[in-house]
Amino acid sequence: MLHLIASIFQPKVIQIDFNDPQTYSDNAAVKKLFDFLLDQQKKTGVCPAIISSGKCGNELEFRQSLVLDDEQSNPDMLTFFVMGEVINKTGTNSILHKINGILQADMKNQRLVYVPDAQQARVAKVLYKIGNDNFDDQYQIGVKFSHLNMRKPIRNLSTGMVVLIMNMIKGVTSSDAYDYLADLNDFSESMRFINSFLDAYKKQIHDLGRIHGDLLSTENFIYDFSDGKTNFIDFEHSVVRTEENYSDDISGMIVMVNKSMDMIKGCDIENSPENRQLVSRFLLLLKTILPDHESLNHSIMGLEKKLQTGNLTGDEIKALIAGAASAMREYVEFTVSRRFPNAGSRPQ
Numbered sequence: 227m228l229h230l231i232a233s234i235f236q237p238k239v240i241q242i243d244f245n246d247p248q249t250y251s252d253n254a255a256v257k258k259l260f261d262f263l264l265d266q267q268k269k270t271g272v273c274p275a276i277i278s279s280g281k282c283g284n285e286l287e288f289r290q291s292l293v294l295d296d297e298q299s300n301p302d303m304l305t306f307f308v309m310g311e312v313i314n315k316t317g318t319n320s321i322l323h324k325i326n327g328i329l330q331a332d333m334k335n336q337r338l339v340y341v342p343d344a345q346q347a348r349v350a351k352v353l354y355k356i357g358n359d360n361f362d363d364q365y366q367i368g369v370k371f372s373h374l375n376m377r378k379p380i381r382n383l384s385t386g387m388v389v390l391i392m393n394m395i396k397g398v399t400s401s402d403a404y405d406y407l408a409d410l411n412d413f414s415e416s417m418r419f420i421n422s423f424l425d426a427y428k429k430q431i432h433d434l435g436r437i438h439g440d441l442l443s444t445e446n447f448i449y450d451f452s453d454g455k456t457n458f459i460d461f462e463h464s465v466v467r468t469e470e471n472y473s474d475d476i477s478g479m480i481v482m483v484n485k486s487m488d489m490i491k492g493c494d495i496e497n498s499p500e501n502r503q504l505v506s507r508f509l510l511l512l513k514t515i516l517p518d519h520e521s522l523n524h525s526i527m528g529l530e531k532k533l534q535t536g537n538l539t540g541d542e543i544k545a546l547i548a549g550a551a552s553a554m555r556e557y558v559e560f561t562v563s564r565r566f567p568n569a570g571s572r573p574q
Contacts, residue, residue, distance in 0.1 A: 239281065243289035244308045244326060250340055258286045260336045263304065267333075273304055276382040276389060292329065293350060293380055293389045304331040307391055308340070309350050323350045325391070348375075351390040361388050367461045368392065373430055374459075395457045397450030404444070404485055406451075413493040413540075417504040418454055420486045423447065424511035426456035427479075431464070432515045437471055439463025441478020472517055473561040476554055483551040487544070495540030505533055505543060512550055517557070525553035 240258050243249045250256070262282050266274050277292040292306040299305045310324035325348040330339045353361060361379040368376040368390075377391040398406075400423075407416050426447070431438050440446055440463045447458050465471065495501060509530050516522055529546050532538070538546075 239285060239287050241287045241289065244329070244340055244342075245289070247340075250338060255286075256336065256338055259338070260331070260333070262286055263331060263333065267301070273299070274382070275380045276385075276387055277306075278382070278385070278387065279309075290326065293391065295328075295377075295391075296380070297377065302333050304333060305329070306331070307348065307350065309352075309389075310346075313349065320351055320353045323352055324394075325350055347394055348391055349394045351392065353386075353388040361390050364390065364462070367464055370434060370436070370464075371430060371458070371461060373457055395448050395459055396452075397448040397455075397457070399445050400447050400449055400482070401444040403449040403451075404489060407486075408489045411489075411493055413490050413495045414501060414504060416486055416489045416493070417501070417508060419449060419456075420483065421504065421507050421511060422449065422454055422456040423482060424479075424508070424515065426458060427475075428511060428515050430458050431475075432467075435467050436464050437467045437475045438478070439465060439471075439474060441475050442481060469517065470561065470564075473558045476516070476558050480551055480554050480558065483547065483554070487548060487551065490544065490547075493540070495543050497536075497538055497540070497543070501543065502533060502536065502538075505546060506530070508547065509533065509550065512554075516554070519557055519560075521560075522553050522557045525556075526550065529553075 240252075240255045241249060242255050242259065250259075263273055266272075273294060275294045275296070277288060279288050279291045281287045291309040293309060295305040295307055306329040308326045308329050310326035313322040313324055324346055325343060326346075327340055327342040330341075331337075332339075351361075365376055365379055368374050373393065374395075375393040380389045380391070381387070403419060407419060410416075427438075438446065438458060438461065440460065443460075446460045447456055449456050509526055513523070513526050516526070529549050532542070533546060
C-alpha cells in the first residue's frame with residue numbers, strides 16, 4: 227500500500243530529446259531545463275561542463291549528452307554542443323560521436339534555441355573511463371592544424387568523462403581510395419588523387435614547418451571523392467621539421483606514389499593537355515614541398531623538361547612519375563645514410 231502511494235506521488239519525469247522538437251519546445255520541459263541549469267549555477271557558481279544523457283534529478287531526463295562550448299558561452303547565454311550517435315571507437319577507451327547541433331540557452335529570458343547541424347560538421351571524441359587521458363597532449367598538437375578546428379578538452383571531474391570537439395573529416399581512408407581507383411582504372415582520376423594528397427600536405431603540414439610523422443599509415447589521410455580533397459588526421463607523431471627527420475615523411479610519400487603507380491599500370495594514357503597539366507601539377511607540388519637538395523632538384527627539373535616536349539607516349543608519362551619516386555627514394559637513402567652511417571640504406 228505504501229509503495230502504491232509513493233508511486234502515485236512520484237514526480238513525472240520530463241524527457242528532452244533533441245531529435246524530437248516537441249520535447250524541447252514544451253513549456254514544462256523548458257522550465258525544468260532552466261530550473262536545472264540555474265540550480266547548478268547556484269550550487270557551484272558555474273554551469274556543468276558536461277551534462278550526460280540520462281536522468282538529471284528526479285524530474286528531467288536527457289536523451290543526448292550536452293557539452294558546454296565555453297569559448298562561446300557567458301553566464302547569460304550558454305551554448306552547448308548536442309552529442310549524437312556513435313560513429314566508431316578510436317581507441318581502447320575513447321569513442322567518436324556525431325555532433326547533432328547547437329543548443330543556446332538564454333538564461334535571462336529562459337528561452338531555448340536549438341539549431342540542428344544538417345552538415346554534421348563536427349564530432350566529439352569522448353573518453354568515458356578514468357585513465358589514459360592524453361587529450362591535453364592531443365589538443366596541444368591538434369590545435370596547430372587549423373583544418374581540425376580542435377577545441378580545448380572539456381571535463382566532468384566527478385565522472386572522469388573528457389570530450390574533445392573537432393571538425394568532422396569526411397571521406398574514405400586512402401586504402402579504400404586505392405581500391406576504388408584501382409578498379410576505376412582512370413589515369414586522370416588517379417593523378418587528381420595524388421595531387422590532392424600533395425596539395426593538402428603542403429597547406430596543412432609543410433607550410434607550418436612540421437612533419438606528420440606517420441604517413442606510412444594509410445588511415446592517417448582521408449580522401450573525399452565528392453570534392454577531390456585530402457585531409458590529414460592523427461598528428462600524435464608530428465614534430466617540427468628538420469633536415470634529418472623530413473625523410474620520414476618523404477618515405478610515406480614514396481609509398482603513396484608507388485601505390486598510385488600500381489593503380490595506373492593498366493591505364494591507357496592519352497597525351498592530352500589535361501593529362502600533361504595534371505603531371506605538371508604533380509611535379510610542381512613536389513618541387514614546392516621537397517627539400518632544397520641539389521640532386522633531387524636536378525632530377526625533378528629534368529622531368530619537367532621532358533614533359534614540356536609535349537610528344538610523350540603513355541608509357542613515357544608513367545616513366546616520368548616513376549622517375550620522381552626514384553629521385554625521392556635516392557634522397558631518403560642519402561639522408562638515412564647520414565643519420566645512421568652504420569645502418570645502411572633503409573629498405574623500400
